[in-house]
Structures are given as structure tokens and as C-alpha cells.
Amino acid sequence: MFNIAAALADLRGQYDFDQLQDILRQIRREHLAEISPEVGINELFQLAKQRNLIREDEAGNFHITVDQAA
């Protein structure tokens, strides 16, 4: 089954929102067989946020903070 932490593990770093959306879009393509078409990048974004895999700083940038072991 698709594991978003594993998918983000190698992508730690700082991104602006557009870059983050592109990353999630690419992840979604790569895992198309496991992610239903109805589940879009907004849902992936919310999932990653809920799991503290990404956080938004005061400047509006996003940090992928996945433990390498994920």
C-alpha cells in the first residue's frame, strides 16, 4: 500500500508551495495504481500535514521533514 512518508523520505528540504504541489503531483503519478483518481494533491497535502511530514513556516515556505527511516 502507498506510504506517503516513504514517498517523501528522499525529498527533505525547503520548497515553495508551487514546488511542493509539483512534488505531490509527481508522487501521485508514480503511485497511480494505489491512489484513486478522486484523491487529488490537496488530499495528499493534507495527509502529509496531518502526519507532520511537512510544515509551513512564517514566510509561507514548506519543509519536508520526514525521518529517513520512514
Next chain:
Amino acid sequence: MAGGSSRPNLICLGNGLNQSRILGFRSPRCSPQMITQGNTLNAVTPGRPFVIRDPVHGYLVAAVHERALVDHPVTQRLRRITQTGLAEYVFPEARTSRFVHSLGAMHVASRFVLASLENAELDVALSFFAEIENYVGRYSGERETFEDLLQQEGTLSALASVRSSFKYPQLSEKKIRQLMAVTEAGLRLAALFHDLGHLPFSHDVEYALQDYAAQLKVEARPIPNSLMAIAGDEAPHEEIGHRLAELAFRSLGTDTKPSVKAGFEMATKILNSKNPSYGLRKKPRASALQWLHSLVDGEIDADRADYLLRDGQALGLDFVHYDLDRLVSNLVLIEDPELGFVTAVKETGLAALESYCLARSRSSQVFIRHHKVAQSAAALRHSSVRGFAHPLAKSFLDLLTALGGDGENAPDDLLKRFSVFDEAWWLQVLRSVRQEKNDSLTDACLSLVLERARSLRSVWKRKGDLTPQQLIDLNSRADNFFSSGNGRMILAQKRRQLLEKGILLNVFKFKPYTIREESKQSVMLIKGKYRVEPASMASPLIRNVISIWQEDIHIYAFVERESILTLDEVVDAIVKD
């Protein structure tokens, strides 16, 4: 003034001759300059704006440069793409096309942008136009030519900017009027082309394309990266549409005036700019372009503003009507420190916004989530996956591969090839699928899609068919699919499990409006005399639309008519892991 005449050309949608008589048009306008295209009359005289009689908005006017795009085969294809898929199997008059909807959205987009800027405070409007000036910077030496866009054709003009009436004198200066004109010109084209890439029958065949691509991946079969770039996208029709729009602008843009080229470029920028995602981020700080994008694809946008009225009228749903004029006249652009440029509604327009929200929610409830509409959609999606595997679909997949690639293809060739992939073509593909040996569920789906046979059964039709606990469990499951932990990841898996049992699923992720994650209030804003606040705080009615929605059914299941599966068994199969 192009054409040198104040008399507009006329396109009458529907039965043009009869309508033109009813509407009192004199014969010179409908003949002898008219040629027949299907049941529509097109004026043949080039170089003038033209007028379209529309049952929703009255008269729509298209500028000369817009006409070349409206007449393009890739746009005309939208006449043969229905707005509401197979909803006509339940609501027989639901036959509105994406063509007329696109024209309507173009018309409404003009009204939205002009009203929002006319109502804006001076500093906000100046800040907006400063950004727009940057975007059209390379035309700085030619800005005078933007004046072309403001030329009025007699009593009619396509661009509402001609009639702009800013309360601040600084905004009536020539430079601002020119920037306003090019902004509006770009936004209108973005609205005209916002649905250009829709597949036949729109969303359900689009889901089928994604299901088909997923199936190829599961089976480890080769799929070109360029096809995956489109089929694997969240919204393939947007990806396709944006590429087609760029090709169309490129194909027409070689000998056009600088003002029109600037309009094409602005439209491309608006279409390609990312949605501001006001609800997802603490500080989206939407740019001017992103705000313009939100006027075509946002909370209060020209797309929705048009289709709610148009579909409501076609379906005979009087209760989805809302006061567009009052809503438009109260739109205002504001610049929020966190949200950036964002649309608000003046408090005097609150009642119109309330009816707009209700119209949207009720439309989804009564029309999109009608069990038979949902059933037809599920059947179309299921059988269309087989359609994409059929040899007849190869030419379409090849075209998507070409569109998704970076290779240089002749724009005219790609546009021309895309223009033939309409609903008649897709039905022919499905008829060919039917000639082959299929499993019984696929055959049942094809019978429904092709003949509206009563070959499928909705396991439940309305809330009363379920026990209160079953409704809670199902809606909890539907919510789980989209908004919690692993739920999002198991929908695809669950769909495959259910299919093995002969059960088709339709799950709705519609929400009445977007809620900001931080505040849990609506993204839509109300601008009062002293403060700006979320519409969900200002209006108990808007706040409670969410509660009404939460109590509806969000998930339906369908089986073959002769299936012996019971309601309890199907509910269990859905809710249990």
C-alpha cells in the same frame, strides 16, 4: 474601428431562424449573410464583433479576435461535449453543451473582473495593476495599441472595460484603462478555454482514463511517460486544455495585432498559474494572476456562476436560481496580508451569496447525487475503462501522448486531430466494445450507457432505504476516503475489492464550500463597513449549509439488476476493512 460598421453579426443558438423572429431581429441580420452550420446560423462577414443569443444571460458579445477562437474546430468540438454527462437519462433536457457554457463563462468573467476592480479601494486596484503592468512589460512600447481593445462597435462591445466606471479618477487614466482591457481580454479567453480539454462526457470518462492508466501500471504494462503526464494528472482535462489553448493561440497568433497577442499571453498566464489554494495554506499570498485564475476556477467564479444557472434551467430545477446581478455588483477585490489578492462580497450582496451557496449545494444534492445519475456515471466510468483498451481508442491515446510530450508537433495538426474526439466517437468506441466478449457487469454497464437499459440496480436510492446506523457508517467511510489517515489510500483498493464482488461504487467528495484549515471558516469573505470576515461567520445560512450537506448520502453502490447481493451485504462490504 474594425469593420467600419456598428451593426453586429449574430449567432442564434438553437433554432436560429425561429428565435431571431421571436426576438424581433430584422431580416438583414439573419440573412443573406448567414450560413447554416447544423441548426445554428453563423454570420460570415469578418471583422466585426458578433452577438450570441443565450437563454441564460441574454446577449453575449464576442470580439473579432475572440471569434477566430470561437470558430476554431477545437472550440466547436465543445458543442458535442455535454456539460452534464449522462444526467439526461434522468433529466431529459440536461443537454447543455460545454460550448455554450464556455461562452457564458467568458461573459460572466468580464462582469466579475470589472465589478471586483470597480469596487476595490484605490490602493488595492493600483497594486493589482502594477503587477499586471509587469506581466505585459514586453509590450511597454506598444501599450498604445491596447487601445484597440477599447474600440467600441456601435452600441456593443465584447469587453466590459469599454464601459468601466471607476470611482477614483486615478483609475480612469488611459494607462489603467489599457491594462484593464488587456486583463479582461486575457481573462475572457481563459474562461472561453477553461473546459477545452474535457474528454467526451467529461469527468467520468476522465476517471476512466486514469483507471485505465492505473490498470496498466498494476499489470506492469508499458505506458509512455508523455501519456502518463496527462493520464496521471489530477485533472487531465486541465492539462489537456492548457496545452490545446497554447497551441490554438500559437496557431492564430502569427499575424495578430500586439494587443491581441498580449491578450493571448495573458490568457496563457492565467490558465497556467496555480490555483491560490486559499484554504490550504496559512499565507497563500495570491498574486494578481492567481486571483484572475480564481475567477475562472475558485470559490466564487465565472465557471460555477454560469453552470449553476444554465444547468438549473436545463434540468428544470427552479430552486437553484440565484441573483447573479446582485452578486456581481457586490464583488470586490481586496488584498489581505495573508491571502494576498482575494475576492470578497460586499455585505449588501450577502443574500445573493447565500442563494449562490444554496444553489450550489442543492444542485449537487438533487442532480449530481441523484442515485440514477450516479449510477449512469459509474456505468460509464466502468465501461469506458474497457473503451480505452479497445483498438479504436489508440488514436486518441496516441494524441494524448503527443500532447503530453515536449516534442515539436504542428499545432494545427494536433488541434485538428483532437477536434474529432467527441461524444459520438466515444459512443462508437463503446458500441465496438460491446461486440466483444465481456463480463456480465461490463455488459450491464454498456446496456445502460448505450440504451438506458434497466440493467443495473442502485442498492439504495435515498436515506430512508438505510438504517440510521448504516447511513452513519457509510458517510463515515466516505469521509474517511478523503479526509483521514490511510482512508485516502484505500479507496482504489476498496474499489477493486468491490468490483470482484460485482459492486460498483460512486463516492462524492463535494463540499459546499472550501474551509480554511487554520480558522475552520469559509474561504469566501464578506466585506462590511468596518471589517472583512468569513462568509460562514457572517451568515448562519452559509454556516449551516455544511450541516445540511453532512446529513446527505455521500456514497452509492450499484449491482447488476439480477444480483442476489442484499443491501446489508453491500454496506458491510464497503464499511468493513
